[in-house]
Amino acid sequence: MNVPETVFSHEWLLFLSVCESKSLKETAERFNISTSSASRSLKRLEDSVGVTLFDRCSKPMVLTESGKRLYRQVLPAMKITQEAMEQVREENYLFSDLRIGFLESMSLHLAPQFLSTFKKKVGRITCLTGSSDRLLECLRTHDLDIIISSDPALRYTDWRRLMIIREPSVAVFPKAFKFEDNHAKNWQSLSLCNLPFINSYEKSGRGKLVNNFLLTYGIQLNGKINVDNLAIKLAMVVDNNGWTITSPLSLMTHSAFLDKVTLSALPGLGMERKIYLLSRSDFSQELFESIAREICRIYKESVMPTLKKMTPELKDSYFVPDFDEEIN
Template identity: 30%
Template sequence: MQTRSLRTLMRISKVGSFAKAAEQQNMSLSALSMQMKALETELGVDLFDRTVRPPRLTPIGRAIVEASIPLLQHEDSLLEICRPTDTLVGHFRIGFVTTAAVRLLPGFLNNAKHHAPQATFSFETGLSKALQEKVVSGQLDAALVTDAEGVPDALAELVLREEPFVFAAHESLLKDGLGGLLNAQPFFHFMPDTGIGKLIAGEMLKHERPKGSETIVLDNLEAIMECVSAGLGFTLLPAPDVMRYRSDDVKTIRLPQTSARKLVLATVREGALAGREAVLAALFSADETHVASEKD
């Protein structure tokens, strides 16, 4: 019996779908179905009830999943003993918080090509909370997320970078400084229910605005910066995002007290990357230079 088939069975059990499991295993749906049929033939039992859609595990199927957990953990332990701790070998599933992926994924791929040639990667983007849940459930091996409220206890976190927040506005709106923006201009707010959005909301509570001041919520950083570049209002974002999208006419104002977004690498404490977090983290390094101009 190949443990690969048991790992596929475990994946189906976790995600509840042949199609999702096939996608995460980098397999075609037909190949996954054939693998499960072959496992059923080898074991002489029906693992799935195929009279329903999607097929669901039978009682014996669930029992085999439970019995497979310690077996696969022991296999992982044996492989762990044989692997060097200063390199990455195998396939890893990595999540990127959407707002950082556009900046950091190209550098990651380039670094992986040169420094982790024995590793392959698949990626997905999403919101920090959803990515953390997928790491906990085993659907991802690691995720780069915004640490707004801390990661779940089951995860270890390694801070990769801290990105200071800055206010940004068209220079034509800055004759009265930050006070003029807060008192008279619309504020473009990135999704308040996300990790980065919660940090922005917390920071804005420190700055008084007149009752009824206009706030426009958008879910796209580029759209926010296009509106700011057009002189339609101001925003508060991490400096690297402002610098990526701003026009020459947009100026920034640093906060009176330093406030920053932490990007952290979240991994399962006892997972496949335990002991290799620093090796993976090194692949996120990039030669980015973000110099935010100041306006007094």
């Protein structure tokens, strides 16, 4: 939870973080201090409150009954204070600093435009890029405020989420490779195409999507290599070492390969990639919606036309939600 230290002291923030994470070590790492320093800060808080908040005889240490009661009472007060501060900022059209994470596939054609147009709405923007699993971890550990992820992270039931983009997947083959009618008739023809399948890393968003799809429909593709980097996969495809599946948006980021490969729509039921905007529940609802609108606007106006031109047979497979309000 992001609350200015001028409102809640460093000791109180440490206390709440330990209550949430149940780990003094994790809290110390989050605040970039040593475990002993964090422990001393908590002792100062106990001295100021006048009661013992942690049972240090337990390993790891646990909250006492007084500590549990204090946590239950302080947490709502913190949320009320944060909401009041956000309301004041929103009334004055000013948000706090923003830490946002984008998927790697958005780093070239979407993130730069967003940062350029959104910088006037916040104090300062910090932008990280990476795979869904990395961004989710940064959101979970409070290193980011909001992320764009292909994993909806449904296990975090209290997080705010919105599906903002839906796009098809495409098969990528070496330039000289041809099916009899230029397209795979079915998944069996793909599995028997005499080229090994180069899959994505199983814990990545693409890897989860592909593997879940293949498992659901009982499809087996021959291949022994899993790679977490699309550039490596495309380089192998160009060298006739296999074929792969990816998204058109990801291909835009590696446009140098487009003239060296052949794209093919997947047969029958395709595998859609859904992209979500995710934040914790304490993140400003108004700012969340404003970010969603801006990302969807950029995607629809600046990205989608190129994607449809790249994959004309899939032009009806792209989707972004419509919002009632125009983005200013």
